[in-house]
Amino acid sequence: MPKDQAKQQQPSRKGKATWRKNIDLAPVEERLEIQRQAESLGLAGGVGQAGDLFVEDRKGDEALLARQRKNRRGLKSLEVLNRDAVGVPAVLSRKEKGSLGGKTPEERSGMSAKQIAKLRRMTGRQTGPFGAVVEQSQEDKEEQRAKADIKVAEYDVWGAESPRVHVKPLKHDVEKRRLPDVPLPLPDPGQSYNPPAEAHDALLEKAMKVAEDEENERLKHREWKRKWDAGGEYARQEEEEGKNVMGMRVDGEDDDDKEPDDEQAEVEALTTRKEPKRKTKAQRARSLKHKEAERQRLLQKSIKSTHQAIQSLPSLKKSLAKAAEEKQEAAQQRREAKLKRLERRVGRFELPKEEHEVQLGEELSEGLRGLKPEGNLIRDRIHHFAKRGLVEPRAPSTKEPRRAATKTYETHAYKRFH
Secondary structure, three states: OOOOOOOOOOOOOOOHHHHHHHOOOHHHHHHHHHHHHHHHHOOOOOOOOHHHHOOOOOOOOHHHHHHHHHOOOOOHHHHHHHHHHHOOOOOOOOOOOOOEOOEOHHHHHOOOHHHHHHHHHHHOEEEOHHHOEEEOOHHHHHHHHHHOOOOOOOOOOOOOOOOOOOOOOOOOOOOOOOOOOOOOOOOOHHHOOOOOHHHHHHHHHHHHHHHHHHHHHHHHHHHHHHHHHHHHHHHHHHHHHOOOOOOOOOOOOHHHHHHHHHHHHHHHHHHOOOOOOOOOHHHHHHHHHHHHHHHHHHHHHHHHHHHHHHHOHHHHHHHHHHHHHHHHHHHHHHHHHHHHHHOOOOOOOOOOOOOOOOOOHHHOOOOOOOOOOOOOHHHHHHHHHHHHOOOOOOOOOOOOOOOOOOOOOOOOHHHOOO
């Protein structure tokens, strides 16, 4: 660097605003200008080859590596774990002769003396006098092996059946009460614009029966209401006349007069009772004969009933078959009744009854040109949804909508003159 070129002084960078204001970008601008001139002359990168710009350091700083190895410290948690894992060393003591760490050979092996003796007998090693171990001869071993009862394994690994594990089915806490999904019901053939005569007559009879039931129910309810009102009116009249007073009894005075006579008759019957006399020999024979005749009569009756049951076996089979059919019909009726009960969905209202649309004979049209539009598809669909439990059944609202009441009042404007 030439001496005449003085080093550029920069002001202090104490504050953020000062640093932004007083930073010197002259060296950066000079470097960018040099790169622009190099690019205009056709040089790659503007500064020469890559080897002149970069240096590959494959060894690293040895002093820095040595300092890192010297100052390397492990984690504090690993240091604590390693210190605790070492534990307190055992107390060193002098081993005595004939002891195995303070334990007897039996305690060290974990077996009792009887088990050790049994193992020695099985292996052919017997203990002689003074604790000496005596080996058996080969002949004694063969003789003992011949006398031994060798049991053949009765369990077949491949032929035995695998144990059956009974798993109880899981029972849900909440059971869904929903009718099975059924397709949309088909309309009655009698509702066609040109129905068969039999189907139309059957539909008319069905609609007439429904109408008669509704009318009978209405008349029954009206009669019950009339009787209820009449009973209330009668009770009101009696209360006014004072005849129906609690605790007052008009009739029944003669019952008290008859009670002493009944008691006297019972006392006389008790006093005039005769003691039973002893039966004579003829009476005892007559009673035995009567009992035997009664027993024979009952025996003949049972034999006769047995013969009749055997003869009536075919009819009995027919009656049993008929009873089974009736039982099946009753079960089917119970299932249908259960489905009908399930149709009553949860809510304020029950499922409305399905309306039967019937046309009289003179109202039928033989062709499509004279057909009158009837029915309501949305009503039928909503009714089917409510029957399947998809929507809540509702009742048609007959109440008039509430209207806001208007208030009229007189202002005090007539009192103000200005």
